[in-house]
Amino acid sequence: MRILTATSFVAASLALSACSGGEAEQAATGGPPPMPQPVTMAQRPDATGGEALYVEFCAMCHAPNGMGTGLIARRADVSLLEERDDLTVELVVLSARNGIGNMPAIPRGEVSDEQLQQIAEYLAAGPHGGAQ
Structure with missing residues (x-):
């Protein structure tokens, strides 16, 4: 059994996500939609x-x-x-x-x-x- 260190786990996760084709491919293949962006004043600068x-x-x-x-x-x-x-x-x-x-x-x-x-x-x- 191979034990992953934190560094190798992160590297493996990044490699896996790079192979998956990103959010656009996920959406095209029926994957979950990306999380909505947080609502901040930067998104609503005219709010008063x-x-x-x-x-x-x-x-x-x-x-x-x-x-x-x-x-x-x-x-x-x-x-x-x-x-x-x-x-x-x-x-x-x-x-x-x-x-x-x-x-x-x-x-x-x-x-x-x-x-x-x-x-x-x-x-x-x-x-x-x-x-x-």
Whole structure:
């Protein structure tokens, strides 16, 4: 039995991925699609107000590649917060401050009341075309 060292394992993995032909071939042969790119301000430079705050504080979990979308999908038809049309300001604030499901409570030291209000108003006005 041959034991791979970390270096040889990485080299073997790189060689295997190089032989596979990359993402384009994977998609053409029915492989899984590539992971979505994270949503950042670099992708949405014109975002202001609640949208900019959402990208800064919430998108890491609630954008297409975030863990929160999979958890929401278990109990809601639309898992991306920016695509939902059933959010109210009160629900967003309450959920953020108290936590909901696996989402921890967001303290005022992390997101101020004013910032959270702007985020909640932005989401409650959805669905938004900025959702990726």
